[in-house]
Amino acid sequence: MKTPSVLHLDIDAFFAAVEEALDPTLRGRPLIVGGLAHERGVVCTASYAARRYGVHSGMALRTAARKCPHAVFRRGRYHLYSRISGQFFACLRRFSPRVEDVSVDEAYIDLGGSRYLSPSVYELAARVQAEAERETGLKISAGLGHTRLGAKLACEAAKPGGLFWLHDEAEFIAGLTLDKIPGVGPQTHFVLQGLGVRRGRELKAKYPTLWRRVFAGQYAGGMERGLPEPVSRSFSRETTFPNDIREEGLLHSHLAYLLDRLAVQLLRDGLYAGRVEVKARFSDFSTFTRRAALPFPTFSYFHLWQAALPLLRSLLARRDLPLRLVGAKVDGLQARRDILPFFSLRDERMTAAIAGVKERFGFSSLRNARSMLLEELYPVEREGMVLKTASLTK
Numbered sequence: 001m002k003t004p005s006v007l008h009l010d011i012d013a014f015f016a017a018v019e020e021a022l023d024p025t026l027r028g029r030p031l032i033v034g035g036l037a038h039e040r041g042v043v044c045t046a047s048y049a050a051r052r053y054g055v056h057s058g059m060a061l062r063t064a065a066r067k068c069p070h071a072v073f074r075r076g077r078y079h080l081y082s083r084i085s086g087q088f089f090a091c092l093r094r095f096s097p098r099v100e101d102v103s104v105d106e107a108y109i110d111l112g113g114s115r116y117l118s119p120s121v122y123e124l125a126a127r128v129q130a131e132a133e134r135e136t137g138l139k140i141s142a143g144l145g146h147t148r149l150g151a152k153l154a155c156e157a158a159k160p161g162g163l164f165w166l167h168d169e170a171e172f173i174a175g176l177t178l179d180k181i182p183g184v185g186p187q188t189h190f191v192l193q194g195l196g197v198r199r200g201r202e203l204k205a206k207y208p209t210l211w212r213r214v215f216a217g218q219y220a221g222g223m224e225r226g227l228p229e230p231v232s233r234s235f236s237r238e239t240t241f242p243n244d245i246r247e248e249g250l251l252h253s254h255l256a257y258l259l260d261r262l263a264v265q266l267l268r269d270g271l272y273a274g275r276v277e278v279k280a281r282f283s284d285f286s287t288f289t290r291r292a293a294l295p296f297p298t299f300s301y302f303h304l305w306q307a308a309l310p311l312l313r314s315l316l317a318r319r320d321l322p323l324r325l326v327g328a329k330v331d332g333l334q335a336r337r338d339i340l341p342f343f344s345l346r347d348e349r350m351t352a353a354i355a356g357v358k359e360r361f362g363f364s365s366l367r368n369a370r371s372m373l374l375e376e377l378y379p380v381e382r383e384g385m386v387l388k389t390a391s392l393t394k
Helices: 014-022 061-067 077-091 111-118 121-136 147-156 169-174 186-194 200-206 208-215 248-271 300-315 348-362 370-379
Strands: 006-011 029-032 073-076 099-103 108-109 141-145 162-167 235-245 274-282 287-298 321-330
Touching: 006 121, 006 147, 014 029, 014 077, 029 348, 061 186, 077 108, 111 121, 121 141, 121 162, 141 147, 147 169, 147 348, 169 200, 200 208, 235 248, 235 274, 248 274, 248 300, 248 321, 248 348, 274 300, 287 300, 300 321, 300 348
Parallel strands: 029 073, 141 162
Antiparallel strands: 006 108, 006 141, 099 108, 235 321, 274 287, 274 321
16 A cells, blocks of 8 residues: 555644643633633634533634633734744745645645655654644644545544554545535535435445545545645635724725735735635624626735625625624635736736735735724734634634
């Protein structure tokens, strides 16, 4: 059998672990990072002690407080988390140039070209894990597999803080219940349960076409390729406001800030977006989204803004209520584009130049005028307000 070469690493309860390292009295206690118990917002990270009470990331803070009233709540120190994340990824890149970041505390690393650094790939994986733990001072779970999916499942099996080698991915996945298999969403799970399908092997035997579709691009494909290029990833960012907002100009500023963040992320990862989506949650918790195709695949902030602004306006016209949350998402991502636009790429060059300055001097070193209003209203809290993002929430 071919030697596995994909290693998945995940810092255990990242934000909470950092807070515990700074304040050892928090260890073993239910800890929730993302805001205070009475505040509006969502949980960014819950410690393992808090998870036993049903608290999880993305849950409303007030709901988490009801489930675990004796928990310790922290707003979070995101500048510190970002610095530790940088140390984590710098460590991984010393072992292999092929590192794919999933979020600030989670990554895949292809060890295929580094296998001669240790007597066995398992020893090399253990060495990478130990070095990353030494660099960050935090416990890290690791999983070794033939594919990204296999490595991810192995990492889940290793939690907390272990290293698991998944020898036979197909057999392991076949024995899992459907709710444990990545790619089977809630709707699919509900339908399959009605058909009497409970485990992976039953799905593969009864509905092989659906089995292949569920794992297309993440298991059935890429078995021999290690880390393939991203196929259907998306990036999203959301802001939950301390108080409901009705003023349209301020909402535009929030949207501009989120799109600016997404443009920098696209450029950093070398990706082009094909679509942009805007999300609005009103004061009565009703939530609506609007999506539009971009004129061509791009990372340009200016084209994202031109497509997203009409979407936000259509959402605001839908209901005469203030908003409690606004979000932006880019998807249809691709690493290259075959069709170039028939007009100037000046906007992309401008986005790239601005992103270069931000990379060197910090994101806030250059700001577009549309989002400057946020500096006046939230001079300190603004960074903490971006509570739920594809790359920050754990």
